[in-house]
Amino acid sequence: MKKNKNIILIKKPENKLTPNCFSLVEEKLNLPRAGELLIKVKLLSIDAANRAWIQGATYRSAVSAGTVMPAYGIGEVISSNSNRFAEGDLVIGELNWAEYATKPDKFLTKVNKTTDLIDLLTYAGIAGLTAYHGLMDISKIRENDTILISTAAGSVGMFACQIAKLTGCKVLGLSGSADKCEWVESKLGIDKCLNYKDPTLTKNLKEVCPNGFDVYFDNVGGSLLEKILYLMKMKGRVTCCGAISQYDVGSLTPPRNIPGIIITRRLKLEGFIVTDFYNKKNKALKILSNWHRSGALKVFIDKYSGLESAPEALINLLSGKNSGKTIVEL
């Protein structure tokens, strides 16, 4: 009987995620039951959200210790016990950190074989749509808004930076090192990227934007969010997209100025996830594709090779080592 390599979350970390939280095991291949597919995994999307899933229930249930690590990805149907998919089909959806994943058909979507698979994990997938809907439908950005985007070099951040520029905003980014800030400015063409670790961050931001920000597109949460709230304009809009600072830690550091600053500065904080805008997806994809085709919306990826590299890829992402969308190719 055929074997399957799986990466199991063997224990939940108390603080930072470490390689020894995972173990590569060989198990027997589970054949698809009624309504299920056996999928050969080709590409895995590595996302900060994966760490949040380990921490606890989010918009999906928590990942339990002792189970295979789930991840969004693309694979090929090897064996189908579903009338919706045939052998040889490409599918996208929640797969596993594994060579093969056996999954119910209902959460998977068929991929057109002529599509560039990287596109589906970047601008035409969760990252691009999250940035687009977050800016257009939650932040409701307008030309000449001054917008600050955290994790500017990340998978969502890099698209948010470019989309905000394409919309005519003044765009500032935050990233975690001088090198990454330089990368963001040169590759994404925003007005300025600043190192959020700099102890003079508040002063530096005030120098570039003395009147503060209309919009903060927040992927970080925590004490950085606390700092930025003081820099918002009156009636500023904070788009709550993620909280990477809070996923990989033992104890939380909530912004201490909430709700006080929300009142005195009349702020609006609003959260979303990408699937909330399913009914606007096609329109968004058309716009994103046009921008990409014209060269205005660029894609940068940070690619790892081989299933074994998945833990390292996630750990590096959580410590801010990536520039662009992190992907594991099997």
Add this chain to the structure above:
Amino acid sequence: MKKNKNIILIKKPENKLTPNCFSLVEEKLNLPRAGELLIKVKLLSIDAANRAWIQGATYRSAVSAGTVMPAYGIGEVISSNSNRFAEGDLVIGELNWAEYATKPDKFLTKVNKTTDLIDLLTYAGIAGLTAYHGLMDISKIRENDTILISTAAGSVGMFACQIAKLTGCKVLGLSGSADKCEWVESKLGIDKCLNYKDPTLTKNLKEVCPNGFDVYFDNVGGSLLEKILYLMKMKGRVTCCGAISQYDVGSLTPPRNIPGIIITRRLKLEGFIVTDFYNKKNKALKILSNWHRSGALKVFIDKYSGLESAPEALINLLSGKNSGKTIVEL
């Protein structure tokens, strides 16, 4: 030369406000300079916000130690050095905890002598308008919304409760004792009032509203806000009106689930203060007056007599001893 009794904030409290933070002193009466009025104070509004002003800068600058305690109130012009007001006029605006206040004319408004002065400090003043605009323009309440209102027995809360009922909402209130909850239910006619100090609060709220809340009208902040965020419906709206739990303490207790819960539950938190809706004030006053005239919107006051009672009135309000709007009559 005539003397004036003032209550001075002699020191800022490290934790709870205490009577010995204040001192009643007699000083010489300041005569009005150009553009100023000398006002005999008649009624003082005692508000949780007064405590926030002591703590630090809010929507107004902080009250410094060694200065007279400011407060919203109504008084009579004794001497005018302004062409906008004459002796004998009644004025409303920021006065002082004092027998007489000398103030620039620009922040004061003339009061029609036929108006009931208590009305101007209750439903037709800051409390009523704050509740109205908070519900109508920020929470945007609709018929059949399920709404939770904290400090339900307080000056803003009591109007918020009644306005939400008049709009056709299912209304739950929170208050700090069984007696006050009973007072809220019987006087304000809401569906249920629960004691927020009850250790089984979450369970109790779930029993009454198993599907959660569309709107939370929050006057409290802190760990109560943290609890309620978990009880909001998907896309719930949190109207940030005040944070009384955070004004009278040495260290803050911010909600630890922000921004995580905002994202996973797609919440919107929005802050405001009453003056943001100055252009909608007249329409609001007309509606509030009609409700009041018809008997549908009731006014309850918690009245203290004499300037000397102002510190006690504020301290009692901060510890939740009031039911209704706290006023000091001089």
